[in-house]
Amino acid sequence: MFEATAQNRRNRKVEGLFRLLFLWMTCMLILPVALILGVLIVRGGPAISWEFLFTQPINNMTAGGILPALVGTVWLVVVALIASVPVGVAAALYLSEYAPDNRLTRAINLAIINLAGVPSIVHALFGLGAFVIFFRFGTSILAASLTLAVMTLPVVIVATRESLQTVPLAFREACWNMGATRWQTIRKIVLPNAISGILTGVILEVSRTSGETAPIMFTGAAFFLPFLPQGVLDQTMAMSLHLFVISTQVPDVPEHMPFGVALVLISMVLAMNGISIAFRVYLRGRKKW
Amino acid sequence: MSVPVRVSEAAGFAIEVEDLAIGYHGKPALSGVTLQVPTQEIFGIIGPANSGKTSFLRAINRMDLMTAGMEVSGSVRVEGRDVRSWRNPYALRQRIGVVFPLPVGLPLTIYDNVALSSRLRGTRKKADLDVIVERCLRRAALWDEVKDRLDSLGSLLSGGQQQRLTIARALSQDPSILLLDEFSIAVDPVTTMRIEEVLAELKSEMTIVLVTNLVQQARRLASRTAFFLTGELVEVTETETMFEGGAQDPRTTAYVEGKFG
Numbered sequence: 001m002f003e004a005t006a007q008n009r010r011n012r013k014v015e016g017l018f019r020l021l022f023l024w025m026t027c028m029l030i031l032p033v034a035l036i037l038g039v040l041i042v043r044g045g046p047a048i049s050w051e052f053l054f055t056q057p058i059n060n061m062t063a064g065g066i067l068p069a070l071v072g073t074v075w076l077v078v079v080a081l082i083a084s085v086p087v088g089v090a091a092a093l094y095l096s097e098y099a100p101d102n103r104l105t106r107a108i109n110l111a112i113i114n115l116a117g118v119p120s121i122v123h124a125l126f127g128l129g130a131f132v133i134f135f136r137f138g139t140s141i142l143a144a145s146l147t148l149a150v151m152t153l154p155v156v157i158v159a160t161r162e163s164l165q166t167v168p169l170a171f172r173e174a175c176w177n178m179g180a181t182r183w184q185t186i187r188k189i190v191l192p193n194a195i196s197g198i199l200t201g202v203i204l205e206v207s208r209t210s211g212e213t214a215p216i217m218f219t220g221a222a223f224f225l226p227f228l229p230q231g232v233l234d235q236t237m238a239m240s241l242h243l244f245v246i247s248t249q250v251p252d253v254p255e256h257m258p259f260g261v262a263l264v265l266i267s268m269v270l271a272m273n274g275i276s277i278a279f280r281v282y283l284r285g286r287k288k289w
Numbered sequence: 290m291s292v293p294v295r296v297s298e299a300a301g302f303a304i305e306v307e308d309l310a311i312g313y314h315g316k317p318a319l320s321g322v323t324l325q326v327p328t329q330e331i332f333g334i335i336g337p338a339n340s341g342k343t344s345f346l347r348a349i350n351r352m353d354l355m356t357a358g359m360e361v362s363g364s365v366r367v368e369g370r371d372v373r374s375w376r377n378p379y380a381l382r383q384r385i386g387v388v389f390p391l392p393v394g395l396p397l398t399i400y401d402n403v404a405l406s407s408r409l410r411g412t413r414k415k416a417d418l419d420v421i422v423e424r425c426l427r428r429a430a431l432w433d434e435v436k437d438r439l440d441s442l443g444s445l446l447s448g449g450q451q452q453r454l455t456i457a458r459a460l461s462q463d464p465s466i467l468l469l470d471e472f473s474i475a476v477d478p479v480t481t482m483r484i485e486e487v488l489a490e491l492k493s494e495m496t497i498v499l500v501t502n503l504v505q506q507a508r509r510l511a512s513r514t515a516f517f518l519t520g521e522l523v524e525v526t527e528t529e530t531m532f533e534g535g536a537q538d539p540r541t542t543a544y545v546e547g548k549f550g
Contacts, residue, residue: 101357174393174455176355178406178462179383188405193396 040263047260056226061246062253066261071228072141072236073268076216077209079145079232080152085202087149088156095157096164097186116154120214123151127219142232144220151215152205159204163197164190196283203276207269213240223249239265302369303328303466303496304349309363311344311353318344322363322522324515331488331497333511333528335504337550340517342500346468349498350385351378367466383410386459390471392451394443395458399426399435402443402454406462421461428491429457430483449480456484460491467497474502485510504545508532516541 004012055065099105127147137143167190175185213221221241229236239261247258304326311319319341326332334342344359351372353359365372367381375381383406395402403422404412412418422439426432431453435446443454452472459467469488473481488497488510501507507514507528514531516523516538523538536542544550 170389170391170393171395173352173355174387174389174395174458175405177350177352177382177385177387178409178458179379179381180405180409181379184409188409189395189397 037266040259040266044256044259044261044263047256048263052260053264057224058226061224061242061250062257066239066242066264068226068228069237069239069242069261070264072221073210073239073265075141075229075232075236076145076148076220076238077206079141080148080209081202081206083146084149084153084156084205088153089160089198091153092157092160092164093186096161097182097190112154112157115150116158118151120151120212123147124215124218126150127215132219138233139218139222139235140220140233141229141236142220144216144236144238145232147215147219148209148212151212152209155205155208156201159201160194160198163194163201166197167193196280200276200280203272203279207272210268210272211240211265213238213244217241239268301327303367304332304498305364305366305369306345307364307366309345309348309361309365311341311348311362312360313344313356314358315360317520319517319520324522324525326496326498327513328496329492329494330512331492331499331510333507333514334498334500334517335502335507335514335544336517336523337544338502339519341520342517343470345517346387346470346498346500348372349466349468350382350387351375354378383462384465386456386462386464386467388452388455388459388467388469388472390474392448392455392475394446394451394454396442396444398440399443399446399454400439403457403461406458425457425460426454428460428487429453430487431457448475449477452476452480453484453487456487465495467491467495468500469497470500471502473506481506504532504547508545516544518544 052065053070054067056067057069058064095105095108099108124147127143127150131137131143131146132139135143137146171189171193172185175189176182180188216238220235221238222235223241223245225235225237243258243261243265246253246261302325306325307323309319309322310317322341322345334345336342347353347356347359348361348365349367349372353361367385372378372381395405397405400418400422403425404418407418407421412421423432423436426435431450434450435441435454443451446454452475456472472484476484485506488499491497499507499511511528513525514528515525516531516536518540523541524536526536526541530536531541532545534542536545
């Protein structure tokens with residue numbers, strides 16, 4: 001009575017085939033990640049030492065450490081965050097909670113998508129023209145970070161807007177019906193429940209910012225500068241540019257050094273992503289509805 | 290915010306609606322509604338889905354301001370005053386408690402759910418809030434079940450408890466009008482009966498507009514009942530008359546007898 005027909009058997013076979021195909025594609029995805037990490041650890045691992053992380057580069061960057069670049073990257077990222085997160089979150093709040101669905105709003109949304117699509121070298125030229133020359137910040141951390149901020153603004157806006165949208169409309173309606181203003185509703189209900197998504201967006205921005213090279217090349221990152229920056233108007237070295245420089249511009253760099261720099265950079269990024277994942281897991285654990 | 294003068298309380302109407310029409314993006318949802326809701330009674334609204342009942346409630350507390358594409362014409366007077374003449378619609382909404390079909394426990398603790406409205410109005414003192422929270426939870430017949438876990442999340446209560454929580458929250462606004470939109474849709478029959486008892490008590494203090502999908506619920510609670518059908522008001526009649534076959538319109542009789550809807 002429950003005999004499988006030919007059609008049943010065919011369905012099962014196709015099902016198995018597709019399952020295998022998708023599994024295979026997923027494994028292919030892991031491959032480059034594993035290879036990159038493997039190569040970096042094997043070839044860059046020997047370079048990593050206390051001295052490498054915490055001393056100045058010497059001998060025309062062919063020896064010594066990477067401290068100024070490491071510190072410089074932290075400066076660039078922090079200043080970029082300070083500039084972009086408030087603007088991005090505020091813009092996302094407006095677009096998600098206040099903006100009427102009209103032509104202006106649609107134009108703004110289109111602008112955000114286009115901003116995300118601008119190549120980073122174009123952002124670099126914009127930063128050079130706007131921040132370095134027009135606002136007279138000179139080549140400095142400030143100019144470089146603002147360039148990075150402009151570039152990553154769409155990331156913050158989109159991540160924030162999406163996490164705001166995950167808070168059900170029914171919560172907002174319940175609040176409005178009690179006589180709450182839009183801002184009261186945002187503060188009491190929407191933001192507290194969207195904060196994990198916003199932070200995830202911010203951390204993604206951090207990892208993207210710390211790896212960018214082109215936007216900081218003309219605006220604030222120095223080729224070689226064996227001092228730590230003292231303020232936002234100083235120039236600084238940065239990990240990403242340092243990697244580019246010692247890989248292509250400086251002769252006689254020992255082979256393990258670029259790999260070491262890359263390993264440190266990628267570790268920073270992975271650590272950031274790890275934090276973001278841990279945070280999401282933690283917040284999902286205490287989901288409120 | 291000015292204290293509204295209760296002009297028409299002498300006349301005895303909490304809500305007066307004249308030639309009300311509501312549309313969404315130009316598509317009419319309700320039109321030509323004229324009715325009065327007397328103060329301190331339960332006013333029932335029955336009708337099948339898509340007859341404009343919810344839109345009617347939304348026009349009363351000016352939710353059209355928060356809803357893209359919702360257009361309202363005609364006049365709605367609350368306590369004698371046209372709702373569109375309130376410069377501060379937030380103050381109007383504070384006077385009107387609303388309960389939704391699906392219970393909306395906000396993602397806050399039980400305590401914070403009920404204290405929210407007072408906090409929004411600037412009450413900060415814990416002692417004051419404690420009093421309000423306990424009084425409202427008691428009146429919503431929920432206190433005994435949750436008094437030991439006021440710090441747990443309101444959004445994780447069962448459906449019936451959440452619905453009583455939303456009633457407590459609406460009561461915490463100290464409203465003069467309570468709008469209930471098919472509150473029993475997601476609530477078990479026992480809880481429904483408990484809430485109905487609560488409503489019968491509240492009637493002496495506030496005006497209640499009860500939109501319901503259960504015609505018998507309107508019969509049990511409402512003094513007068515309006516019948517909405519596909520975007521128009523068919524009639525408003527004394528509930529008993531309506532159910533005893535005295536409705537003016539044959540469609541009403543057919544609906545309350547369960548012949549369609």
